[in-house]
Amino acid sequence: MSRFFFNDRKQLVNDAIEGILISAPHGNLVKLDIDPAIRVVARSDWDKSRVAVISGGGSGHEPAHAGFIGKGMLTAAVCGDLFASPSVDAVLNAIVAVTGDRGCLLIVKNYTGDRLNFGLAAEKAKRYGLKVEMIIVADDIALPDNKQPRGIAGTALVHKIAGYAAEKGKSLSDVRDIAQQACDNLWSLGVAMQTCNLPGSDDEEGRIKQGHVELGLGIHGEPGASVVDTQNSKAIIDTLVAPLKEKAGDGRFAVLINNLGGVSALEMALLTKELAHSALKDQIAYLIGPAPLVSSLDMKGFSLSLLRLNETFEQALNEPVETIGWQTPVAFAPLRTLAHTAIQDRVDSTPSENAQVAALVAGATQTLVDLENRLNALDAKVGDGDTGSTFAQGARDIAQLLQDKQLPLNDVPKLLLLIGERLATVMGGSSGVLMSIFFTAAGQQLQDGKPLADALLSGLAQMKQYGGADLGDRTLIDALQPALEALRKGGLQAAAQAAKQGAEATASMQKAGAGRSSYVNKENLDGVTDPGAVAVAEVFATLAR
Numbered sequence: 173m174s175r176f177f178f179n180d181r182k183q184l185v186n187d188a189i190e191g192i193l194i195s196a197p198h199g200n201l202v203k204l205d206i207d208p209a210i211r212v213v214a215r216s217d218w219d220k221s222r223v224a225v226i227s228g229g230g231s232g233h234e235p236a237h238a239g240f241i242g243k244g245m246l247t248a249a250v251c252g253d254l255f256a257s258p259s260v261d262a263v264l265n266a267i268v269a270v271t272g273d274r275g276c277l278l279i280v281k282n283y284t285g286d287r288l289n290f291g292l293a294a295e296k297a298k299r300y301g302l303k304v305e306m307i308i309v310a311d312d313i314a315l316p317d318n319k320q321p322r323g324i325a326g327t328a329l330v331h332k333i334a335g336y337a338a339e340k341g342k343s344l345s346d347v348r349d350i351a352q353q354a355c356d357n358l359w360s361l362g363v364a365m366q367t368c369n370l371p372g373s374d375d376e377e378g379r380i381k382q383g384h385v386e387l388g389l390g391i392h393g394e395p396g397a398s399v400v401d402t403q404n405s406k407a408i409i410d411t412l413v414a415p416l417k418e419k420a421g422d423g424r425f426a427v428l429i430n431n432l433g434g435v436s437a438l439e440m441a442l443l444t445k446e447l448a449h450s451a452l453k454d455q456i457a458y459l460i461g462p463a464p465l466v467s468s469l470d471m472k473g474f475s476l477s478l479l480r481l482n483e484t485f486e487q488a489l490n491e492p493v494e495t496i497g498w499q500t501p502v503a504f505a506p507l508r509t510l511a512h513t514a515i516q517d518r519v520d521s522t523p524s525e526n527a528q529v530a531a532l533v534a535g536a537t538q539t540l541v542d543l544e545n546r547l548n549a550l551d552a553k554v555g556d557g558d559t560g561s562t563f564a565q566g567a568r569d570i571a572q573l574l575q576d577k578q579l580p581l582n583d584v585p586k587l588l589l590l591i592g593e594r595l596a597t598v599m600g601g602s603s604g605v606l607m608s609i610f611f612t613a614a615g616q617q618l619q620d621g622k623p624l625a626d627a628l629l630s631g632l633a634q635m636k637q638y639g640g641a642d643l644g645d646r647t648l649i650d651a652l653q654p655a656l657e658a659l660r661k662g663g664l665q666a667a668a669q670a671a672k673q674g675a676e677a678t679a680s681m682q683k684a685g686a687g688r689s690s691y692v693n694k695e696n697l698d699g700v701t702d703p704g705a706v707a708v709a710e711v712f713a714t715l716a717r
Contacts, residue, residue, distance in 0.1 A: 227246055259289060312388070423481065
């Protein structure tokens with residue numbers, strides 16, 4: 173099955189263009205209503221008083237090309253089908269529609285279909301008395317021996333510079349010359365670990381092996397120049413930077429970090445960091461991106477484009493535009509940090525002895541350690557199978573502190589606070605945080621003079637508030653709450669009995685209201701006691717003995 177959202181494959185590009193236009197934030201885009209097969213998007217605020225700048229090509233490279241239409245960039249874009257050049261008629265209609273006496277510049281990526289169709293349209297347009305010039309973007313350095321380098325992501329930078337010159341009212345020859353100068357100072361190289369998926373095609377195993385990347389593959393999924401046996405971010409950035417730096421030589425550069433469509437924002441940020449520490453770092457003046465500018469559907473890859481700067485290019489890149497897809501350049505600077513003293517949120521306590529409290533702590537912790545396998549087995553039926561290990565991990569830490577005589581046994585409020593602190597550190601997942609909240613809140617209430625049972629109930633209340641579970645939600649609360657209420661009224665024996673009854677009741681609860689069990693169907697829950705509730709019941713049973 174295809175990994176692509178669409179309704180009608182034949183209408184896919186038209187549907188996508190409609191979505192782009194209705195979501196354009198500046199409300200400045202219009203589709204020319206000529207023929208369903210002719211897809212021309214243009215500025216709705218264009219008055220033909222300046223040189224028109226037109227680009228285009230196959231769709232599937234969004235935001236290129238419609239995403240670069242607007243004040244300061246393109247006047248119009250001609251959109252072909254997916255990865256297919258638009259027809260001569262489509263390009264000709266675009267030229268005639270937006271070109272005035274000042275003429276127009278066509279910006280074309282160096283692919284045979286685009287060169288031929290845009291070129292023939294330009295010649296036809298001249299028969300209408302229109303002045304038309306065309307430049308070819310050939311920024312890809314992946315195939316150094318190729319006489320016809322491909323036009324890839326650097327094309328967006330040419331759009332920006334040509335659009336700037338046109339917006340400033342320069343003549344057609346000046347706009348052409350500035351755009352050509354940009355092409356002559358522009359180098360790009362891309363890499364991918366997965367090629368793109370076409371709508372309607374079968375989702376088959378890709379040609380790029382796991383753990384490898386292809387260097388220099390085309391934006392239509394064409395095979396790359398070579399295969400690199402790594403997916404390490406630093407190694408890949410270094411692999412791209414070395415030939416780019418060799419080709420570009422000295423100078424200050426704007427660097428475009430282009431997402432080819434399928435790389436997560438997290439990974440693009442990581443790759444940007446690697447670039448900032450690469451051999452190119454001292455030559456980077458501006459970063460553009462990371463973002464998709466010239467994508468390849470969902471290709472899991474990215475490219476770097478270097479533009480050697482001069483004063484005109486620098487002004488052009490930083491001039492504001494009214495487009496969907498352009499990314500404002502960011503002046504490159506090293507990571508900024510602010511010195512800040514770490515907060516040491518630690519319980520200040522002095523170890524002390526109390527034989528009775530020591531016995532209670534030893535009994536509770538040993539019980540949880542002994543229960544590890546039993547609780548894991550229960551949790552495997554209703555959760556992810558680690559409740560026993562999680563509780564045992566916390567218990568072992570407290571037991572070790574007890575053995576090392578590091579606990580304030582004669583200061584119960586501080587003891588509870590210290591236990592809360594340790595559980596947050598050593599217990600994994602949400603269980604550790606919840607138990608930490610319970611003991612921390614209880615210890616604070618005990619310090620403020622509340623009786624032990626009331627303080628523990630206050631800790632429970634905070635656990636419920638932050639954790640979101642309550643009585644009847646099939647959690648340890650179903651044993652802990654009745655136990656603590658019984659403790660306040662009748663002591664440990666009553667608390668142990670209440671905890672046991674509460675834990676047993678969870679076996680007949682058909683729906684869990686919180687935790688991993690809440691994602692499990694009732695058939696799997698039926699007859700299985702909640703492992704957290706069992707842990708509470710067994711601890712109270714030990715304490716009562």
